[in-house]
Each structure stands twice: as C-alpha cells, then as structure tokens.
Amino acid sequence: MEFRLASAEDRELVESLWAYCFEPREHPFFQWYFKKFYRPENVLLGFQNGQMACLTHLNPYTLCLRGREIKTSYIVGLATHPAARRGGVGGKLLKAALSEMKRRGHYINILMPSKAGFYQPYGYELYCHQWKETLPLDALRPLTDRSLHYGFLTSPDQWQCLAPVYEAYTRHLSGYAVRDEASWRSHMEAQLAEGNIAVCFDGDRPVGYLFYQLGEPTIVSGEFVYATAKGKKGLLNYIYNHRSQGDTFQWNEGLHDQSYRFYPDGKEGHETMPFMTGRIVDVKGALEELPYPKDVSGNLVFSVTDPLAEWNTGTWRLSVWHGEGSVEKMPPETAAAVTLPIGTLALLSFGTLAVQDLVFQEKLSGSDAGLELVEALFPQTKCYINEWY
Structure with missing residues (x-):
C-alpha cells in the first residue's frame, strides 16, 4: 500500500468516505467539521491498486499528562472502504499513522475506539473510562x-x-x-x-x-x-x-x-x-517528555515489544534525575529488570493503573527491585478526557 497526506484536491474523497462510514453530509456535525475544523494536511490517505482504500484524521491536541503539557495526535475518523476490508488494511494504516506522528514529534497518541478489541492487538489500551x-x-x-x-x-x-x-x-x-x-x-x-x-x-x-x-x-x-x-x-x-x-x-x-x-x-x-485509548508512538520521545517525581532517581532497564512500530521494540534504559528523564536504547543482550508490551507502557505513562494491578493482569513482569522502581516513577493518577473528535 501507498500512504500520503491529503491535499486540497482530495476533499471529495475524504468527505465521501466519512459520509459513508459516519454522519451523512446533511448532518450538522458533518457540516461543521468540514467547514470549520477539517485540515487536509492532518488526513492520512492509503491507496491500494491506485484506489483510495482507507484514511484517518490526525488531529493535533495538547494533553496534560501528570501536570505537563504534551503535544499529541488524536486519531479520529479511521475508515476503510468496504471493498478493502478484511485485508489487514487497518493495521497498515495505523502503522503508517505512527510513522507520520513520529515525524511530527507527537510521541503519544490518543484514539477513541468504537470497539477497543480491534485496537488492543495494535498496542492501544484504554486509559480513560x-x-x-x-x-x-x-x-x-x-x-x-x-x-x-x-x-x-x-x-x-x-x-x-x-x-x-x-x-x-x-x-x-x-x-x-x-x-x-x-x-x-x-x-x-x-x-x-x-x-x-x-x-x-x-x-x-x-x-x-x-x-x-x-x-x-x-x-x-x-x-x-x-x-x-x-x-x-x-x-x-x-x-x-x-x-x-x-x-x-x-x-x-x-x-x-x-x-x-x-x-x-x-x-x-x-x-x-x-x-x-492511549498509545506510545516513540518510546524515547515519550519518556523524555514526561515528568517524574522529583524525589525519585534511578536507572530502569526495561524491554518493550511493539507489534507495529519496530523502532520501539528492544531494550531501553530510562535514567531519571530531578524529575526529568533521558532514554537510551541498549544492546540486545542487555538484561532487563522489567518486561512489558507497548500498551502497558502507555498505561503507566498516563497513570491509569498501579503496578501491582498490571502485574496481576500479566501485563507487566520483572524483578522486585525493577517493579518497585517502576511504581515510584509512574505513580497511579486519576485520568479524564472528554474530547470527541
């Protein structure tokens, strides 16, 4: 498949697929969205055999995570043409979207799922109910x-x-x-x-x-x-x-x-x-943006698996000092104190669940010392968001 950002000339393609999958053109929200909010440079199009097969909107937002403002992309309007469904197109579109968000310097991503089960295998986890x-x-x-x-x-x-x-x-x-x-x-x-x-x-x-x-x-x-x-x-x-x-x-x-x-x-x-749902786009970029408790310092070596973004898979070292973190990718043979999938790293970053709950759910494993440091660096918080688009 080939992917590219939309241009002004693609408006009819974008509107048509939105109207087919979501609100019809005459709906008040459709009228407002495409007159006031829509920006073609924030829409990623996917083409298969010369025909548009899918698209998604990458709307820019600023989130407050643990008291710090973080630039992010909010994926909305992810749609696949019915002729291209059941062919793995959705996963390819999400992977291309992650690459584009990384290019933009948006290292954390949010997405409101119609069905969370579709996105969880791709590294998205519900951070807010x-x-x-x-x-x-x-x-x-x-x-x-x-x-x-x-x-x-x-x-x-x-x-x-x-x-x-x-x-x-x-x-x-x-x-x-x-x-x-x-x-x-x-x-x-x-x-x-x-x-x-x-x-x-x-x-x-x-x-x-x-x-x-x-x-x-x-x-x-x-x-x-x-x-x-x-x-x-x-x-x-x-x-x-x-x-x-x-x-x-x-x-x-x-x-x-x-x-x-x-x-x-x-x-x-x-x-x-x-x-x-929330997702980590880039491990290094995300963890270096987050704030940490100023009374906690240390080095955490952890191993991550990511089903879409190969640049995230591997072993990393997070070094924290005076509330700030720096991240370095380690050689593959480096022993990790903690192992987790990319979705769990998002839950820790947002503060959704405590470490003991993630361990119980078999979303996180590691040595006692490693898990204790994770708990100190990523204390549980209360999460909320109410953006619909």
Missing part, C-alpha cells in the same frame, strides 16, 4: 440545588464563562485536553451546531456547565462539568426543570467523581463507559 449516568428526570429531585441561577450561551465569544469551570474540574487529573481560546471556540461551535450550552452560577461565579440536546425522550449531555458539588446539583436542577421536554437524563462524568455512592437509588442507571 467515564461514568455513564442515566436517571429519570423525577429521580433527580433529591440531587438538586435550587439556590443557583443560570445563563444560556449562544456564541463562542462567551468561552470565558466555561474555561474556569473546566480548569477547576480537571485540576489534579491526568490525560485531559488543554483548551486555549481557539480550542474553546471550536469546541463551542461544534456544540452549538447540534445543541445547547447552559451555565450555572453561584452568585457571579460560574460553577458548572453542560452541553445538551433536546428533542428526544432522553435528554443527552455531551459534556457535564462542574467546579463544586453545589455546581453539579445546580446543573441537575436545571435539567430537572425540563420535565415537560423529556423523561430521562443521560450524562457522563469522570471516574474520579464518587457522588454516585450518595444517590438515593444506586442500583439503577450507573455504569462505566470505555472512552479513550
């Missing part, structure tokens, strides 16, 4: 606070009402998208093309906001964010006031929120939703 809450509107009443007031946003110019709430919500979390003015405006434009944005105020201070859609019995919120518990109760009160326009409310929230434990009936409507 969310709670998915679905409750009848009448059941919200004991969870509400009526003392707050609300605003209705109609323009991206009002982005500063949302930014401080998001910053408060994501403080102390890992893996989330950093949003500046440009990304906020884009985020809000996409929502306003399909639905509504409401803000909850405690006095003059915004303490919660939600993106939501009306028109169906279930009111669905695509983003539900709050700075305080009172702010969350205020948002639920706002939705409770829509009883004449729906009968159920569905929203997502980060796993770090434990308020479901205090719901009057915790048996109904509470489930986990697999949300985002």
Whole structure:
C-alpha cells in the first residue's frame, strides 16, 4: 500500500468516505467539521491498486499528562472502504499513522475506539473510562440545588464563562485536553451546531456547565462539568426543570467523581463507559517528555515489544534525575529488570493503573527491585478526557 497526506484536491474523497462510514453530509456535525475544523494536511490517505482504500484524521491536541503539557495526535475518523476490508488494511494504516506522528514529534497518541478489541492487538489500551449516568428526570429531585441561577450561551465569544469551570474540574487529573481560546471556540461551535450550552452560577461565579440536546425522550449531555458539588446539583436542577421536554437524563462524568455512592437509588442507571485509548508512538520521545517525581532517581532497564512500530521494540534504559528523564536504547543482550508490551507502557505513562494491578493482569513482569522502581516513577493518577473528535 501507498500512504500520503491529503491535499486540497482530495476533499471529495475524504468527505465521501466519512459520509459513508459516519454522519451523512446533511448532518450538522458533518457540516461543521468540514467547514470549520477539517485540515487536509492532518488526513492520512492509503491507496491500494491506485484506489483510495482507507484514511484517518490526525488531529493535533495538547494533553496534560501528570501536570505537563504534551503535544499529541488524536486519531479520529479511521475508515476503510468496504471493498478493502478484511485485508489487514487497518493495521497498515495505523502503522503508517505512527510513522507520520513520529515525524511530527507527537510521541503519544490518543484514539477513541468504537470497539477497543480491534485496537488492543495494535498496542492501544484504554486509559480513560467515564461514568455513564442515566436517571429519570423525577429521580433527580433529591440531587438538586435550587439556590443557583443560570445563563444560556449562544456564541463562542462567551468561552470565558466555561474555561474556569473546566480548569477547576480537571485540576489534579491526568490525560485531559488543554483548551486555549481557539480550542474553546471550536469546541463551542461544534456544540452549538447540534445543541445547547447552559451555565450555572453561584452568585457571579460560574460553577458548572453542560452541553445538551433536546428533542428526544432522553435528554443527552455531551459534556457535564462542574467546579463544586453545589455546581453539579445546580446543573441537575436545571435539567430537572425540563420535565415537560423529556423523561430521562443521560450524562457522563469522570471516574474520579464518587457522588454516585450518595444517590438515593444506586442500583439503577450507573455504569462505566470505555472512552479513550492511549498509545506510545516513540518510546524515547515519550519518556523524555514526561515528568517524574522529583524525589525519585534511578536507572530502569526495561524491554518493550511493539507489534507495529519496530523502532520501539528492544531494550531501553530510562535514567531519571530531578524529575526529568533521558532514554537510551541498549544492546540486545542487555538484561532487563522489567518486561512489558507497548500498551502497558502507555498505561503507566498516563497513570491509569498501579503496578501491582498490571502485574496481576500479566501485563507487566520483572524483578522486585525493577517493579518497585517502576511504581515510584509512574505513580497511579486519576485520568479524564472528554474530547470527541
């Protein structure tokens, strides 16, 4: 297969395959995405026998990982033409995408899977789940606070009402998208093309906001964010006031929120939703970007296997001093203290799981001293992200 980045002349090819596999052309999101967000230089095309067989979008993002901003590519819209399916095209496209991301200096990659099982053999692991809450509107009443007031946003110019709430919500979390003015405006434009944005105020201070859609019995919120518990109760009160326009409310929230434990009936409507996978594009580049605990120093020799990126497979030495790391590839005969697949290295980098959990799941093995150092260098964190494209 041959791969190349799209040009302006490829727009019809890109739009056609998106419309075939995802939203139709008349859908509001399709219209917004290709008018406002689409950039041909971020689309990788794959050709087989002179015909386009597949493509994916490599949208640039900035993530906050363990308190440090990291440039990344977010793979979306990965699509294969039906005539080319079941021929290993998807794996070839992912491999080509990794090469392109490495060229760009994006050493960590995220991807929202429709089915995680397709991507896991290629080194992608779920680093972020969310709670998915679905409750009848009448059941919200004991969870509400009526003392707050609300605003209705109609323009991206009002982005500063949302930014401080998001910053408060994501403080102390890992893996989330950093949003500046440009990304906020884009985020809000996409929502306003399909639905509504409401803000909850405690006095003059915004303490919660939600993106939501009306028109169906279930009111669905695509983003539900709050700075305080009172702010969350205020948002639920706002939705409770829509009883004449729906009968159920569905929203997502980060796993770090434990308020479901205090719901009057915790048996109904509470489930986990697999949300985002992460992957290491380049071992050296990724581990030299990450921050480390400043009170931990040492040298970790580890062995990695990668099914797609041959440049990652091998034995490496990570040297950490004063919170910074340097990475060197070692000769093949070098003894490793720890052995792991590339997907596990992503989970450690994001902070998704503790070392003992990865060992139990047989995703990580090594000497006691090696595993102890891994645990010190990659402490578990709380992960969250809510970017959909």
